[in-house]
Structure formats: C-alpha cells, structure tokens
Amino acid sequence: MEIKVVRKVLDVNDTMAARNREFFRSKNVFVLNMMSSPGSGKTTTLEKTLALLAPDVRCAVIVGDVCTTNDADRLARSGVPVVQVNTDAFGGDCHLAAHVIEKAAMDLDLDQADLLIVENVGNLVCPAEFDIGEDARAVVLSVTEGEDKPLKYPLMFRVCDAALLNKTDLLPHLDYDKAAALENIRQIHPEMPIFEMSARTGEGLAPWVEWLKDQVKRKIR
Amino acid sequence: MHEMGLALQIVEIAKASIPAQLADARVQRVNLKVGKMAAVVPESLRFCFEVITRSTALEGAELFIEEVPVVARCRACDHEWTLNGPVFRCPACDGVNVEMISGRELDIVSIEVEKD
Numbered sequence: 001m002e003i004k005v006v007r008k009v010l011d012v013n014d015t016m017a018a019r020n021r022e023f024f025r026s027k028n029v030f031v032l033n034m035m036s037s038p039g040s041g042k043t044t045t046l047e048k049t050l051a052l053l054a055p056d057v058r059c060a061v062i063v064g065d066v067c068t069t070n071d072a073d074r075l076a077r078s079g080v081p082v083v084q085v086n087t088d089a090f091g092g093d094c095h096l097a098a099h100v101i102e103k104a105a106m107d108l109d110l111d112q113a114d115l116l117i118v119e120n121v122g123n124l125v126c127p128a129e130f131d132i133g134e135d136a137r138a139v140v141l142s143v144t145e146g147e148d149k150p151l152k153y154p155l156m157f158r159v160c161d162a163a164l165l166n167k168t169d170l171l172p173h174l175d176y177d178k179a180a181a182l183e184n185i186r187q188i189h190p191e192m193p194i195f196e197m198s199a200r201t202g203e204g205l206a207p208w209v210e211w212l213k214d215q216v217k218r219k220i221r
Numbered sequence: 222m223h224e225m226g227l228a229l230q231i232v233e234i235a236k237a238s239i240p241a242q243l244a245d246a247r248v249q250r251v252n253l254k255v256g257k258m259a260a261v262v263p264e265s266l267r268f269c270f271e272v273i274t275r276s277t278a279l280e281g282a283e284l285f286i287e288e289v290p291v292v293a294r295c296r297a298c299d300h301e302w303t304l305n306g307p308v309f310r311c312p313a314c315d316g317v318n319v320e321m322i323s324g325r326e327l328d329i330v331s332i333e334v335e336k337d
Contacts, residue, residue, distance in 0.1 A: 190309060
C-alpha cells in the first residue's frame with residue numbers, strides 16, 4: 001500500500017531557517033552567509049571587510065568550524081562581537097544548520113548590530129544546501145584553486161548572490177587562467193557580481209564592501 | 222557529506238507518515254525525488270539509510286531515488302530547456318535572466334507499506 005507523503009527532506013531545517021529569518025527581521029539585522037572551500041582566505045577577507053565596514057555598519061559574527069576557536073580569536077581582535085560554533089558538538093557537521101545559527105545568535109546582542117556575518121564551515125558542497133535564514137550568500141574562491149572549481153560545485157555558485165575571487169596578488173606567480181575562472185562562474189550564474197580582490201593587500205576590496213553596505217542599507221530601517 | 226543527516230530526516234518523516242492503524246506495518250519502500258543539482262550522492266544516501274534502519278520498522282526497506290533533471294526557464298523569452306551541464310544561459314536568446322524550475326528537489330514522495 002502506497003502512502004503519499006510529499007515532504008521536503010530538509011523540512012525541519014527550512015522551517016527553522018524561516019523562523020531565524022523572521023527573528024533577524026524583528027532585530028532589523030541583515031544576515032550574510034559566507035561560504036568557500038577551506039583555505040580560500042575567508043577569514044582574512046572577513047577581517048579586512050570588518051575593518052572597512054566600521055564605523056558605518058555595526059557588525060557581529062558567527063564563525064563555524066569543525067574544531068578550534070582559531071578563527072574566532074582572530075576575528076575578535078577586530079573588536080566585533082564573535083561567537084564560535086564548533087560543529088563537532090553536532091556530529092562534526094560539514095555545514096552550519098539553521099538550528100545551530102538560532103542557538104549561536106542567542107549569544108549575540110543583535111539590537112546593537114546592523115549586519116550579522118556567518119562564516120560557514122569551509123566546504124563548497126553542503127552549506128549550499130542548508131538555508132540558515134540569511135538575506136544574502138557570498139562565496140569566496142581563490143586563484144590558488146582550480147579554474148574549474150565553479151563547474152565542480154555548481155550549486156554553490158548558483159545559490160550565491162556574490163562571488164569573491166581572492167588572492168589576486170598571487171596571479172603573477174601562477175599559471176592561473178583567470179578569464180576561464182570568471183567565465184566558469186558566469187555560465188553558472190551570469191548575473192552574479194564577481195569581485196576580484198586580494199584580502200592580504202586590500203586591493204579590490206572596496207567594491208565588495210560597497211556592494212555589501214548597499215545590501216544592508218536596503219534591508220534595515 | 223551530510224547524507225547521514227539526510228537519511229536520519231528521511232527515516233523520521235517516513236516513520237511519522239505511517240498511519241496509526243498500520244503502526245505495526247513494515248515499510249517496504251521509500252520513494253524519493255532528488256534533483257540532479259542537489260548536493261546529494263544517491264549511493265551514499267542509500268548506504269546511510271540501510272545502516273540506520275537496521276532493527277527498525279524500516280529495516281530492509283528500499284530507498285528508491287528518482288533523479289530529477291535540471292530544467293531552466295528564460296525570463297526574457299520563456300524558453301524552457303533541460304541542462305546537461307551547469308550553463309545557465311538561454312540557448313534560444315542568449316539571455317542571462319534564467320530561473321531554475323527543477324533540479325534542487327530533495328523530497329519524500331511516498332512510502333509503501335506491507336498490507337496484511
């Protein structure tokens with residue numbers, strides 16, 4: 001006997017994410033979900049971004065890693081409130097799920113923030129699938145990774161609203177085909193803005209920060 | 222990579238879907254729709270499902286996965302097409318304002334239980 005079910009497998013997460021989104025709206029805070037593979041320079045990008053956003057935009061950060069508080073320690077030096085989530089407490093999860101964000105957000109005073117940045121676990125697969133209640137998603141890709149990475153992880157590049165091509169200061173030392181990388185991103189998500197930058201030198205960071213500020217302004221009252 | 226978590230959710234939903242009058246029934250099959258662009262490896266999902274259903278009402282149940290192709294629609298010219306690779310550019314008008322109609326599914330469609 002067949003019994004109709006018709007339910008999303010991620011129903012529980014999606015429901016929780018919708019609740020988070022409602023909560024963030026009530027707190028009048030814009031939420032950015034930052035994703036990338038490990039080692040793309042996400043934390044450095046975030047450090048520099050936070051420095052450029054201050055004092056116009058008041059920020060708070062949730063950092064996800066399987067283990068260690070190294071990233072939170074680095075980001076805390078920027079003076080921004082940071083909450084570290086270690087997913088080993090949740091079974092070593094490869095992504096941050098909505099219920100984890102809900103819990104982490106309780107440890108932050110979001111009345112004092114305009115922008116909450118979630119640095120997701122370094123992984124180009126799973127975080128793309130899990131809604132956390134964010135308003136925008138950004139993916140960081142570095143020129144030390146393959147040009148074909150977007151083609152290998154198309155969902156990630158499809159669901160994001162902005163792409164950051166990082167470590168461009170290394171280009172003179174690499175055989176990286178930047179045009180091919182950009183084309184690979186564009187064919188998956190033609191309308192998505194791509195910001196070429198070096199978080200290390202700060203070059204190219206300003207347009208990205210402006211884009212982010214604009215996104216925040218559009219939401220918060 | 223998160224297939225175990227997904228398998229756990231599938232089992233939860235399947236169990237909750239067994240009607241009260243069939244509480245003792247054995248589930249034979251769980252029908253799933255998985256989009257080709259969902260971040261799921263069907264083989265890995267089947268393996269996790271098999272492992273966690275041992276000694277439960279779902280033991281031995283088949284996890285049947287129907288793969289759903291990625292279909293996109295161009296918002297400019299309304300052209301609809303099935304993608305063979307991740308190229309979201311309209312083949313008819315070269316437009317870039319394209320929406321995904323299917324391909325991200327991760328849905329439980331039905332369960333099949335043994336009828337006494």
